[in-house]
Amino acid sequence: MTDHPVLRTATESDVPALRILARAALVHDDDAEEVFDLLWRQSADRPSLRIVAELDGEPAGLALGALSAATERTPATGYIDLLAVHPSQQSRGTGRALTARLEELLSQAGVERLMLRGRPPYYAWPGIDIRYTRAICLAGSSGYTRGPDGLNLHVDLVTAPLDTAADEERLAAAGVRIRRLTPADEKPFLTWMRQWGGSWDGEAAGALAHDPPRGHVAVRETAGVEGSDGSADRDGFVYVGFACHGVNRRSWFGPMGTDASERGLGVGTVLLRRCLADQRAAGLDHAEIGWTGPIHFYARAVDARLGRVFWTYSKSI
Template identity: 65%
Template sequence: MANSSVGPVLRTAVPEDLPRLRAIARAALVHDEDAEAVIDLLWTEADLHPALRVVAEEDGVPVGFALGSVRAATDTAPRSGHLNLLAVNPACQGRGLGRALLVDLERRLGEESAARLVIRGNPPNYAWPGIDIRYTPAICLAESSGYLRGKEGLNMRVDLRAAPLDTAADEKRLAEAGVTVRRLRSEDEPAFRRWMLDWGGAWEGEGAKSLTYDTPRGHVAVRGEGKETRFVGFACWGVNRLSWFGPMGTERSERGSGVGTVLLRRCLADQRAEGLDVAEIGWTAPIHFYALAVGAALGRVFWTYTKELP
């Protein structure tokens, strides 16, 4: 393809571009087997701000794109503009297309009143904690464009073929102690969502998404049933990406009882039943817990970035 002397044409992407964007993602995201599904996820995230879908084209053909989103201000952070994904066809890399897309998306995020630019997952619809450090050109682009590196995110991998996922004995022991572990049900939604708000952050939204599947992709630990139901633990899987596990939480009063291990193993068993050989525990915090419970090992490393706007 000829490289035009006037540079690429940048415009707002439209649904008709999606087949080409999926193809670009498939070629560029070599460390993500579900790249096409990621595009659909992040495209939906931009529904409230369609202008944050940018495509670069040469000779009328899309050769790169960028997808963004906005997060409302909180008590501790200003309104932020998230750079969710930037990808360029490998055959067209090295010509400044990535930088042109980044600059244009930054401008558009500024027009959406973002005071801070962020390269970090924007839950509940997110694909990564940040930039996978194996995508070296993306790291170089961010750091040469004034972004400051922040906290890193870690994923762990679980070999579902070898992991100990049986929970029968532990569930019996918990039941004798008054705790029932079961699949999340559609009728749980009102009470479950109210309870999830207590966890803060974006977990309520992710938990709610687990209920949108025909078979809910979540399990809960409860004390009591019916109007007396009290949730004491939860775990979800495949909320955004089929192979990813999380989020998960256990009430402090139940920690150490084995509730978390049962919830984790039940979710991983679901993923194995879906035909997966490997699951990823996303944005991991308690590394020791996962290693002990299912033999999880550290896997992907992500760097997050921020950049202040005037």
């Protein structure tokens, strides 16, 4: 037996054991195996950033990293997407060793900034869930600076008011139709989505990849006149709102947006409720509204309550 784990690059043959490790370590995530699968897939472009800590032939810990190239607004950034250490090996230096190794590899790749959070649009969380106390302690002692909080809202899908029939009828009378996304929407919808910036167009593409698509849109009839961004759909409509769910994690809702010209009509409420109704129909009893901004809106629309809190961390190289 050895006292210290050996670090090496993880391979596809490790996946079954690593899924078990993720389940043991991520005690606050019911979908831990799916989280691992998501982040393992998204690290496929840089398999060298998949690091396993092995002790006596068994995985004791895992770290998955990713990086984003520099843009006009942001420096080249490295992400530690996942750090999972088996409970029996926590507080023994395994997490610190994995973090240091991933930092070294990301630094060699030329990043200028490190972040302890997922890389959009394929992220599992906005930061570290504060209930993972040892991870919070590791971040602080490893030189990371705490940034903005990420808040999730919890929705009880059993009791939430999700009926939209009356509101959809009212919106239709005002010229706005709500419908599910279809594969035929892909090109015009994703063109329209670019106006929102950030990673929302990538997340919307993820919603379209499912069958049926995990998203709904609001469209306004244009009498055959195409929008300025070329976003008229095949029926002569322009998109004026959207909402997606289950893009990365089945129980999560978002992103969502409504064109400024249509706000105040209740479009967002209908889109939200439609998505949550999809999740309830899929057998879920709760949903999480991830990385929430307008808390009051969600509380009013579906009786959402504050749930998980995530702390974000970063440091410069």
